Amino acid sequence: MTFSLPGFDLNHFVRATLDEDLGLGLPGGGQDVTSESVIPADARFSGVMDSRDAITVAGLGIAVAFFRALDPDMAIELLVEDGAQIGPGTDLMRIEGNARAMLTAERAALNTVQHLSGIATMTRTYVxxxxxxxxxxxxxxxxxxxxxxxxxxxxxxxxxxxxxxxxxxxxxxxxxxxxxxxxxxxxxxxxxxxxxxxxxxxxxxxxxxxxxxxxxxxxxxxxxxxxxxxxxxxxxxxxxxxxxxxxxxxxxxxxxxxxxxxxxxxxxxxxxxxxxxxxxxxxxx
The missing domain is CATH 3.20.20.70 (Aldolase class I)
Structure with missing residues (x-):
């Protein structure tokens, strides 16, 4: 299911975030120089996103959008839902697809989940x-x-x-x-x-x-x-x-x-x- 919020343009947010990381429009920008120079174009990875702490989860749907923006065919399995309270070591999602796409989207996806889950976790503590x-x-x-x-x-x-x-x-x-x-x-x-x-x-x-x-x-x-x-x-x-x-x-x-x-x-x-x-x-x- 696609993540959506009233008043929030998910596609614009994802594209703007990736463009910022890739340096689109800057001299020499528009590319992930590390992945493109080190990882073969047809290489594939599987990956597991997990939490190292007890947290309340938020932002997984946005992470999915980052990965799918760079590899529309990426296989993604969400293992928990946003709002879930989980213990340390819990797997959040499994992904499989193009290796370059995963590596390029990784930081944007993680930053979002880390930030939003941090807010959700503190909020739950106060509640x-x-x-x-x-x-x-x-x-x-x-x-x-x-x-x-x-x-x-x-x-x-x-x-x-x-x-x-x-x-x-x-x-x-x-x-x-x-x-x-x-x-x-x-x-x-x-x-x-x-x-x-x-x-x-x-x-x-x-x-x-x-x-x-x-x-x-x-x-x-x-x-x-x-x-x-x-x-x-x-x-x-x-x-x-x-x-x-x-x-x-x-x-x-x-x-x-x-x-x-x-x-x-x-x-x-x-x-x-x-x-x-x-x-x-x-x-x-």
């Missing part, structure tokens, strides 16, 4: 630490050009996506409030502009009622400690979803999630996740 309280959200703190993939990876780890960008919800933050003159006025302007989903950031208890009265549909409780979060949740009383955000760490998320907030958002899921240790070993045929 598990929440102990069933609240829902984990990601943020817009993503690498430019990779947002759709990184947010896909957080979903594979058990999180729910926050807004995808600047277009699908208003998020009123302190600078918007500063210009508008208050949270109530900022929310009112967004509501009068016809915006349906209005997330309003508040960092004080006295901002909650003005934001709600003006029509906020979601309150982001910014950098509040646990006692203040409990107070805010009690005041909101379920009228809109509430989101704890700012400075959330693995050692604090359980207490934050247990305050009764609807969501907890964590930027480090996409900002700071280490790459998963995934490798690919080849055998000549």
């Amino acid at each position: 598990d630490a929440m102990q069933g309280h609240a829902t984990l959200l990601d943020t817009r703190k993503t690498i430019p050009g990779l947002r759709h993939l990184e947010k896909y990876a957080t979903r594979m780890g058990g999180a729910t996506n926050h807004r995808m960008g600047l277009w699908d919800a208003a998020m009123i933050k302190d600078n918007h409030v500063l210009v508008a003159g208050g949270v109530g006025e900022a929310v009112r302007r967004a509501r009068e502009a016809g915006v349906k989903s209005i997330i309003c950031e508040v960092d004080r208890i006295d901002q909650i009622e003005p934001a709600l009265a003006a029509g906020a549909s979601h309150l982001l409780l910014d950098n509040m400690d646990v006692p203040m979060l409990r107070q805010a949740v009690a005041l909101i009383a379920g009228r809109v979803p509430s989101e704890a955000s700012g400075g959330v760490r693995l050692d604090t998320i359980a207490a934050i999630a247990a305050t009764g907030v609807t969501y907890v958002s964590v930027g480090r899921l996409t900002q700071s996740a280490p790459a998963a240790d995934v490798g690919l070993d080849f055998t000549p045929l």
